[in-house]
Amino acid sequence: MMLRLIKYALAEIRGQARMLMLCSLTLGLSILMLYYLIWPAYKNPIARMYTSKLGYASVLRKTGRAFPVKTAIAVQRTIEIRLLGEGMTQSEPIQVPMIGMARIEKVLFEEGDRVKAGEVVVKLDDSRIRNKIAAAKAAVETAKAELRRVAIGTVNVLEKERPDRERIRMNAMERESDILNQLLETYRKLSEDNTISEQAVLEKELEAVRATAHFRELQLNTHIAGEGLKESIRMAESSVREAELQVEHREMELLDYQSLAPADGVVERVLVHAGEYNQDPGRPALLLASGLWFELYLDQTSIGQVQPGAKVEVRLAAFSNEALNATVSKVRPLVNFSLGGPETNRPIRPLGTGSPEWPATFSVRAIFDREDKRLVPGLTGFGRVMMTRRAICVPLGTVTALSANRGIIFVVDESGRSFEPRNVSTGANDDQWTEITDGLSIGERVIIDGYQVLEPGDSIDCSTLDFENESNLQAMGSDSSLGMSGTHR
Numbered sequence: 001m002m003l004r005l006i007k008y009a010l011a012e013i014r015g016q017a018r019m020l021m022l023c024s025l026t027l028g029l030s031i032l033m034l035y036y037l038i039w040p041a042y043k044n045p046i047a048r049m050y051t052s053k054l055g056y057a058s059v060l061r062k063t064g065r066a067f068p069v070k071t072a073i074a075v076q077r078t079i080e081i082r083l084l085g086e087g088m089t090q091s092e093p094i095q096v097p098m099i100g101m102a103r104i105e106k107v108l109f110e111e112g113d114r115v116k117a118g119e120v121v122v123k124l125d126d127s128r129i130r131n132k133i134a135a136a137k138a139a140v141e142t143a144k145a146e147l148r149r150v151a152i153g154t155v156n157v158l159e160k161e162r163p164d165r166e167r168i169r170m171n172a173m174e175r176e177s178d179i180l181n182q183l184l185e186t187y188r189k190l191s192e193d194n195t196i197s198e199q200a201v202l203e204k205e206l207e208a209v210r211a212t213a214h215f216r217e218l219q220l221n222t223h224i225a226g227e228g229l230k231e232s233i234r235m236a237e238s239s240v241r242e243a244e245l246q247v248e249h250r251e252m253e254l255l256d257y258q259s260l261a262p263a264d265g266v267v268e269r270v271l272v273h274a275g276e277y278n279q280d281p282g283r284p285a286l287l288l289a290s291g292l293w294f295e296l297y298l299d300q301t302s303i304g305q306v307q308p309g310a311k312v313e314v315r316l317a318a319f320s321n322e323a324l325n326a327t328v329s330k331v332r333p334l335v336n337f338s339l340g341g342p343e344t345n346r347p348i349r350p351l352g353t354g355s356p357e358w359p360a361t362f363s364v365r366a367i368f369d370r371e372d373k374r375l376v377p378g379l380t381g382f383g384r385v386m387m388t389r390r391a392i393c394v395p396l397g398t399v400t401a402l403s404a405n406r407g408i409i410f411v412v413d414e415s416g417r418s419f420e421p422r423n424v425s426t427g428a429n430d431d432q433w434t435e436i437t438d439g440l441s442i443g444e445r446v447i448i449d450g451y452q453v454l455e456p457g458d459s460i461d462c463s464t465l466d467f468e469n470e471s472n473l474q475a476m477g478s479d480s481s482l483g484m485s486g487t488h489r
Contacts, residue, residue, distance in 0.1 A: 057453045061455075061458065064459075065459075066417065066458075066459040066460050066461035067450060067453070067454060067458055067459070067460050067461065068450060068460075068461045069447045069449065069450030069451065069454075069460045069461065069462060070447070070448050070449040070450060070462075071412055071445045071446060071447050071448060071462045072394065072395060072398075072445070072446060072448050073443060073444070073445055074392055074393075074394060074436070074440050074441070074442055074443065074444045074445070074446055075392070075393075075442055075443070076390055076391065076392055076393075076442055077390070077391070077393050077433065078388050078389070078390055079388065079389060079390075079391050079393050079428060079430055079433050079435050080386065080387070080388050080430040080431075081305065081385075081386070081387045081388070081389070081428040081429075081430060082384055082385065082386055082430065083298050083299075083302045083305070083306065083384070083385040083387075084382060084383075084384050084385075085296045085297050085298040085299070085361070085364075085382065085383060085385075086296075086297055086380070086381075086382050086383075087294055087295045087296035087297055087363075087380075087381065087382065087383055088294070088295060088378060088379060088380045088381070089292060089293070089294055089295075089316070089375060089376065089377050089378060089379040090292075090293060090294075090295045090377055090378075091265070091266075091289040091290055091291050091292050091293075091377040092263075092289070092290045092291050093268070093287060093288070093289060093290075094262060094263060094265060094287070094288040094289075094290045095284040095286075095287055095288075096121055096122070096259050096260075096261060096262065096284065096285050096286040096287075096288060097259065097282045097283060097284055097285065098122060098124065098259050098272070098278045098281075098282075098283050098284075098285045099253075099256035099257075099259075099281050099282065100124045100126070100129065100253065100256045100257040100278065100281070101278060101279055101281060102124040102125045102126065102128065102129075102257060102277070102278060103124065103125045103275065103276070103277050103278075104122065104123075104124055104125075104272055104273065104274050104275060104276045104277070104278060105123045105124055105125050105274065106122070106123045106274055107121070107122050107270060107272060107273060107274055107285070108120060108121055108122065108123070109121050109267050109270070109286065110267065110270060111267050111268065111269060111270055112266065112267060113266070113267045114264075114265070114266050114267075115261040115264070115265060115266075115267060115288065116261065116264055117261055117262065117263050117264050118260055118261065119260065119261045120258045120259070120260055121259050121260065121261050121267075121285065121286055122258070122259040122272065122285045122286070123257070123258055123259075124257040124258070124259075124278065125257075126254055126257040129250065129253055129254050129257060130254065132250050132253075133247065133250040133251060133254065136243065136246045136247040136249075136250045137247055139243040139246065139247075140240065140243040140244055140246075140247060142243070143236070143239040143240040143242070143243040144240050146236055146239065147233070147236035147237060147239070147240055150229075150232045150233055150235075150236040151233055151236075153165075153229075155232075158228075158229075158232055160221070160224070160225060160228065161225050161228040161229045161232055162225055162229075163222055163225035163226040163229055165225075166218060166221045166222040166225045167222050169218050170215065170218035170219050170221075170222050173211065173214050173215040173218050174215050176211055176215075177208065177211040177212050177214075177215045180204070180207055180208040180211045181208050183204060183208075184201070184204050184205055184208045187200060187201045187204045187205075188201055259285050259286075261288060262288075262290075263288065263290040263291070264290060264291075265288035265289050265290035265291070266288065266289045266376075267286055267287075267288060267289075268286075268287045268288060268289045269286065269287040270285075270286055271284055271285055271286065271287065272285045272286075289377050292368065292375055292376075292377065293326075293329070293365050293366060293367050293368070294312070294314050294324075294326055294365075294366045294368070294381075294383055295363055295364075295365060295366075296312065296314075296363065296364045296365075296366055296383040296385070297361040297362070297363050297364075298361055298362060298363075298364060298385070299360070299361055300335045300360040300361060300362060301405075302428075303333065303335065303362050305387070305428065306328060306331050306364055306385055306387070307328070307331065307387075308328050308329055308330060308331065309327060309328060310327070310328040310385050310386070310387045311325070311326075311327060311328075311385075311386050311387075312325070312326040312327065312328060312364075312366040312383045312384065312385050312386070313325065313326075313383065313384045313386060314326050314366065314368070314381060314382075314383045315381050315382055315383070315384075316375075316379045316380065316381035317379070317380050317381050318374075318379050318381075319374070324368060324372070324375075325368070325369040325370075326366035326367055326368045326369060326383070327366060327367055327369060328364055328365070328366050328385065329365050329366065329367045330364070330365040331362070331364050331365075332362060332363045332364070332365070333362065334362060334363075335360050335361065335362045336360070336361065336362075364385065366383060391427065391428075391435045391436075391437075392435070392436045392437075392440060392441075392442060393433040393434060393435055393436065394409065394433065394434055394436060394440070394446055394448065395432065395433060395434070395448045396429060396430075396431070396432055396433060396434055397434075397448070397449075398434060398446055398447070398448045399424065399426055399434050399436075400451065400452075402426065405425055405426050405427070405437075406423065406424075406425060406426070407423075407424055407426055408421050408422065408423060408424070409421070409422055409424050409436075409439070409440065409446055410422075410446060410447040410451040410454065411440070411444055411445070411446055411447075412444075412445040412446065412447060412460070412462060416445075416460075416462050417459050417460060418459060418460065419447060419451075419454065419458075419460055422439055422440070423439055424436050424438065424439030424440050425437045425438035425439055445462070447460070
């Protein structure tokens with residue numbers, strides 16, 4: 001009987017021990033669940049119970065405790081801006097004209113052929129222009145011969161422009177005038193002796209006056225002939241030069257009988273054929289597609305941000321797995337209603353405002369960093385413009401009620417126990433940062449997490465993060481409530 005009682009007591013003790021262990025295990029699991037699951041959820045600002053009357057926020061306010069928040073100091077840092085847009089590869093259309101009026105002798109290229117600048121693409125029949133060149137050269141020789149005749153004085157129309165002959169006559173008349181004057185003196189002496197009559201003296205004096213007048217006339221003619229000969233020689237030289245210029249002009253015309261490619265490119269279209277006659281100077285013979293770039297269309301909100309020299313990553317539909325590097329060479333500062341290039345005739349909702357919006361874009365020209373024979377005009381794709389600049393930044397997600405580059409940010413006062421909401425203007429965003437363009441100064445402390453449940457008059461308990469510390473950046477990257485990942489670039 002005693003043995004049975006002992007066994008029964010031992011069994012009862014074992015049962016109570018099992019029950020005690022089970023209760024202890026249940027209590028431990030409950031504590032663990034409360035600590036690791038219920039308590040964090042209870043303190044989670046995005047939980048539905050958080051803002052209820054029994055929520056964590058209400059308990060903190062009733063007990064007068066401060067709300068734990070994470071803050072950061074606003075400093076100037078490098079922000080990486082990425083702008084995405086659609087576009088296509090394009091080239092410059094260049095018309096290759098035919099200047100000469102002649103029959104087309106040969107077209108040297110076909111559509112799709114690549115040509116180099118200066119290559120002959122079309123030849124015209126130049127036989128007639130060569131005959132004109134020969135005639136112009138003959139005219140040069142004629143003009144040179146005429147110049148020599150003028151210099152010699154054998155041209156009949158230049159009878160009055162022979163200064164050497166006039167000079168001979170002038171010298172003879174000068175000598176004759178001197179003799180007559182001497183003879184007149186002799187007559188006067190004889191008249192004084194009454195050897196000859198007074199009339200004979202007067203006749204001789206009249207003869208001497210006429211000789212002097214003739215001498216002066218010849219003197220004037222000699223001067224005029226000399227000056228006229230100079231001008232006639234100058235005119236003859238000008239005629240020679242004019243004939244030489246006519247030869248140069250004809251030789252320059254000869255160059256127009258070969259149409260040359262003005263730039264490197266691909267023949268997009270051939271507009272003429274051999275045997276046709278070109279009767280319209282300047283008529284296009286070929287259409288070249290010269291150069292190659294990516295025409296990128298970006299939303300109007302980013303106009304003014306993109307500058308020449310910015311790097312672009314281009315991905316084309318034809319080579320979707322390959323990124324092509326390009327550089328912005330030109331920004332066209334004109335906004336139009338286009339979507340990826342072609343004109344659009346329907347509204348879209350690109351910014352998610354909920355109301356119909358017309359896509360307003362501006363174009364950016366990006367030159368590929370290296371030549372690629374696979375690239376041709378007309379390939380579609382998208383490009384990502386990548387830029388960096390120094391600016392006042394806060395972590396992504398710090399600005400709330402963001403709309404039209406305006407938002408609200410919570411700034412901590414000097415005591416570190418209270419805060420104030422402040423209107424700010426925002427700029428660009430990258431994966432980690434939001435640029436603040438107005439409303440915030442360097443050195444001010446802002447709340448980056450925990451502001452979601454704050455109400456006016458709440459006190460805060462700041463936990464400032466140093467964003468220049470890489471370890472803190474990594475910690476921030478693992479915090480999903482901040483909406484950030486990775487490290488600061």
